[in-house]
Amino acid sequence: MELHRQAEAFKARGVALLKEGKIEEARRLLLIAAEKFEKAAEFSEGIAKELRLKEAEWCRRLAEGKELSVSPKAVGAVREEASEVSGGGEAKVEREEKGEFARIKQYIRENLMVRAKEKLPSWDEIGGLEDVKKLLKKAYVIGAIEKKPPAVSSWNAILLYGPPGTGKTMLAAAVAKSLDAAFFDVKVSQLLSKYYGETPKIISALFEVAREEAPSVIFIDEFDAIALSRSGDLDEETRRALSTLLAEMDGLSSKSSPFVLVIAATNTPEALDKAILSRFGRKIEIPLPDYEACKEIIRIHTEKKGIPLEDESLYDELARYCVERKMSGRDIKFMCIEAIWNMIEEMNPGLERLAEEPYERIRKYELKTRALKKEDFKIKETR
Ligand SMILES: Nc1ncnc2c1ncn2[C@@H]1O[C@H](COP(=O)(O)OP(=O)(O)OP(=O)(O)O)[C@@H](O)[C@H]1O
Ligand SMILES: [Mg+2]
Structure with a gap:
């Protein structure tokens, strides 16, 4: 046994x-x-x-x-x-003693589900991607409308693809937030179990909880791990996982099913099986940010959080720098965090000495700040 x-x-x-x-x-x-x-x-x-x-x-x-x-x-x-x-x-x-399936469900509900709206990002925290945002909004509006002609089918499954750190997870979370939906954030690797027959149970439990909590958004990251095109590479358990997942996704399109939207994400769409790709009503590319988007993302991670840049031309210059270096939204965020940190260190010399003080004194200390200068970014000169 x-x-x-x-x-x-x-x-x-x-x-x-x-x-x-x-x-x-x-x-x-x-x-x-x-x-x-x-x-x-x-x-x-x-x-x-x-x-x-x-x-x-x-x-x-x-x-x-x-x-x-x-x-x-x-x-x-x-x-x-x-x-x-x-x-x-x-x-x-x-604790309530329950069957295995019920315990998996309980685990999912307690650990993988976010219900609180305030913990999810809103649309305006996502820079650029205006067309994508519009498309996603339309998708869930159509999906959520109860009475529609039979010919109007909703997209219950959407695939987001593109390089890492470009906002895929954020977009899915923003959909959940604006619908006031339950948000399930899972990676394929979390769903797979080596024990025979367990993976399909975990996947079915996930969908069952999502239906019970509907409206729901299930975000499945690292989707390529389960849906490689050369299916010969997949082991038996993964293959079974895939067929359970597809069956669950098919079930969502039935009229009687509560509103559950599946958003899958991958960095490598070209590796995905064609038959699986066809299950997604929409496949949306999430590209690296362009010049305008970079500027907006910089603004989101500085000005909108209370620390602006010194002048408008610095936004332009930094945005050009980010595009040139093919930086993702995540890279830009870290660039801003670092610049803010550099500014704080400069404005508050000897901050570490405060560590000697009692907690109450530290708590009351007021950090000195100023607008960010180019030097704070420590970027290499652009041509
Ligand atoms: N368009 C954007 N606007 C604002 N912030 C962004 C944007 N894209 C990424 N970020 C920042 O980068 C972080 C990572 O983004 P996110 O996790 O959504 O990327 P991802 O596309 O899901 O990446 P991965 O493919 O690695 O999972 C976000 O928490 C956010 O702070
Ligand atoms: Mg992600």
């Missing part, structure tokens, strides 16, 4: 014994379960690994709890509570 299945069996037996009040034996089995979950985690990656570590931790806490009380609940679900007295504070271990 596979390790994690053995662990499940030990855990189930341990929990059952706890309910019977056979505490010592229960603890012994729960500790074995914990060890097996930890071992299984060593051989796992992504979500599967995280789940195993959580299971191990839970088994351990249950086994080592100073007091244990187990109260069986109706509907087969059981809640175990253990009070732990640690360093005077009291921590409670509380």
